[in-house]
Amino acid sequence: MLKTAENPVPVFKLYGETGAWPTPDLFHCESIPERSRLHHWEIKPHRHSDLVQLLYVQSGQAQLQVEDVLTQVVSSSLQVVPALCVHGFRFSDDVQGYILSLAQPLAEQLAATLDSQVLRTPACFAIGSEGRYLDALFESIAAEYDQQQSGRDLMLQSLISVLLVSLSRRARAQSSAQGPDRGREHVDAFTRLLEAHYRQHLPIEHYASALSISAAHLNALCRRLAGQSALQMINQRLLLEAKRCLVYSAMTVNQVSDSLGFSDPAYFSRFFKRGTGLSPKGFRIQR
Structure with missing residues (x-):
């Protein structure tokens, strides 16, 4: 049985490991x-x-x-x-x-x-x-x-x-x-739109409107086919790009924040820490 929010599922790097990724490889x-x-x-x-x-x-x-x-x-x-x-x-x-x-x-x-x-x-x-x-x-x-x-x-x-x-x-x-799956087509289209616009922090309703479906329907499709909500997909794409910038560039935290469309570097730092458990500076040092 999967654990509930009151009894949260642990997040591992590999099975049974909560520490850093154990190899320099990807x-x-x-x-x-x-x-x-x-x-x-x-x-x-x-x-x-x-x-x-x-x-x-x-x-x-x-x-x-x-x-x-x-x-x-x-x-x-x-x-x-x-x-x-x-x-x-x-x-x-x-x-x-x-x-x-x-x-x-x-x-x-x-x-x-x-x-x-x-x-x-x-x-x-x-x-x-x-x-x-x-x-x-x-x-x-x-x-x-x-x-x-x-x-x-x-x-x-x-x-x-x-x-x-x-x-x-x-x-x-x-x-x-199995024949055409409209739900999968919608999620694929959402993923393409997200890749083009994730820096703009558009609301879920904007993406849903572009796909001619409701926000609730988009969320349900994302959960069923991608294993996470539309908002989680948006946040994970932002976090992924933030990690890339911190690891592979010399940009300051403020510059990373600006490049990802955050108006307030302090909010970006809070967003990053919620998603990774580390501050942007802490993540860069650990890597």
Whole structure:
């Protein structure tokens, strides 16, 4: 059972970890048994604020709960867990597979390149006849991740891109087979509008009006298909850009605030701390 607001779901960087992202990479790869064995094959409900996970069950059995969807896995399957989605897993002790974690900046970059929502929408895909292909792909990712050879980052991003292209094609084929989904079309259009206008701090009603739907309907669609409300999506996009500016630029906090459309740097600092638990200066120092 997922925890309520009175009994909040913990926010982890990785399973059971609340500290800093444990690697300078924008990705992390490990086998399912490697960490799950330490937790007696059960990962209790939690969420990640700034990473996306792909869980590939090669063999064995698993019970995957993502938000309010409970999936019983008895054959090779791949589960997508977007950022902020509450999820918990239970595995049989003979489970085999991998967990690939992508830091949000990398996940957003890849999603934009693919023009796909596959990393933003919770979904579980039965693998079927493509099992050998994915086995080889994940094994290559894991092997490259554990090595420190020249060109490692480029090789890993290339392998991960191949994986995501395959996953995106599967998602599009599944969507086509199910017929047009107006709700998904609305969320996709909202995401594109948000990318163009997030610095303007437009109200949800503005986006909903542009899509010719109500704000309540837009919120409901975002919760169902993206795992978070429209306002959360807006705030997360602002936070993501703020993090990028603080980590990858020499802009002052006031300059970051101005660049993101905040009229008051003090309000920006409060907004950032609510979303990350750190002040902008504290976040920059930690990174």
